[in-house]
Amino acid sequence: MAVASLDEHELIKQLRAQNEAALGAFMAQYETRVFGLALRLTGNRQDAEEVLQDVFLTVFQKIDSFRGDSKLSSWLYRIATNAALMKLRKRPRIQQIPLEEELGPAMTEEGMIAEPVVDWSRLPDDELERKELTRRIEAAITQLPPDYRSVFVLRDVEGLSTEEACEILSLSEAALKSRLHRGRLFLRKQLADYAVSRTAAPSMMQKTGIIPPPTASPKATARQEPSVPLRGTAAGGGINPGPRHV
Amino acid sequence: MFKCRDVGQLLYEYVEQRLEPPVSQQLEQHLADCPGCLAFINTYKQTMRLSSELRCREIPPELQQKLRSFIKTKLSSPRPSLWERLRFRLTGG
Numbered sequence: 001m002a003v004a005s006l007d008e009h010e011l012i013k014q015l016r017a018q019n020e021a022a023l024g025a026f027m028a029q030y031e032t033r034v035f036g037l038a039l040r041l042t043g044n045r046q047d048a049e050e051v052l053q054d055v056f057l058t059v060f061q062k063i064d065s066f067r068g069d070s071k072l073s074s075w076l077y078r079i080a081t082n083a084a085l086m087k088l089r090k091r092p093r094i095q096q097i098p099l100e101e102e103l104g105p106a107m108t109e110e111g112m113i114a115e116p117v118v119d120w121s122r123l124p125d126d127e128l129e130r131k132e133l134t135r136r137i138e139a140a141i142t143q144l145p146p147d148y149r150s151v152f153v154l155r156d157v158e159g160l161s162t163e164e165a166c167e168i169l170s171l172s173e174a175a176l177k178s179r180l181h182r183g184r185l186f187l188r189k190q191l192a193d194y195a196v197s198r199t200a201a202p203s204m205m206q207k208t209g210i211i212p213p214p215t216a217s218p219k220a221t222a223r224q225e226p227s228v229p230l231r232g233t234a235a236g237g238g239i240n241p242g243p244r245h246v
Numbered sequence: 247m248f249k250c251r252d253v254g255q256l257l258y259e260y261v262e263q264r265l266e267p268p269v270s271q272q273l274e275q276h277l278a279d280c281p282g283c284l285a286f287i288n289t290y291k292q293t294m295r296l297s298s299e300l301r302c303r304e305i306p307p308e309l310q311q312k313l314r315s316f317i318k319t320k321l322s323s324p325r326p327s328l329w330e331r332l333r334f335r336l337t338g339g
Contacts, residue, residue, distance in 0.1 A: 018321060023317065023321075027310075027317070031310060036301055036302025036305075040300065040302075049309060053317075054333070056313060057321075060317065060321060104286070105254070105286055107251050111249035111250060111252070112249055115282075116282060117282045120289055120292075121289045121292035134296050134300060138300060141300075152297070156297040156298060157300050180258070181257070184293055191292075
């Protein structure tokens, strides 16, 4: 039985009756999403497995109380998100991430970018490099506080719409935007710090054409992007040579 | 005239394609002249692209099996224990 071939009303009826085929089809349809969501939210395979099992059991046992105010899948994701966040909140290390202004490029008083920004967006054409960057994001996600992580994972990893993510998390669009944007900026910064430190390696230099500054050490993994001269960087425009964060 | 700061403030709406076309065009005009903003937007978008690659594409078969036998056992047991009911309440149905 394919879940997609049933309309939602009929599917709910079948699930309430605990029709074995419907239960199996429902799991087949959503288990990968639920597991992936739990894995990204908890950052832990063991926790994700437990969430997976608990979520489907909860859904099947509580389907009678599902009122149909939202899509069945939204209800499922909400249960999954809550279950995963519950695991996460049991752990002590929840940290803050920097403010939005600290994650973007430094600005001059005139509102212009104060320092060249390295464009490493073409690096990941290389398979290994791409894998490494993906691994870095994976690690960086685990540093996001739960409120930011849930928004980021639902939207950018799972690819749900803004509307659906707002519904699942009971968030206003403005709150979602602010968390998502800040989360993205934080992750971008982690990748930027890594990517820029890699530009010191000769092979990367050839690929990107980015020439590291004479002062940049190959081990430059500091929390800020070193100011790397960028090809075609326009002179003027309020460029401030001061050592500021990018 | 658009400044880098304006780009920073509209970045999210721009990437989400929620800007009015004239504003979007103005922003793009700034990008054409500003390598810094262009680099920032490119790397912001690349972060999003790489993130979408983290989506789980398949679930390990042994986990599928485990899930099914777990569900089968639980649903066929007569009634959830007090502990189970408490746990469901906590996981927020």
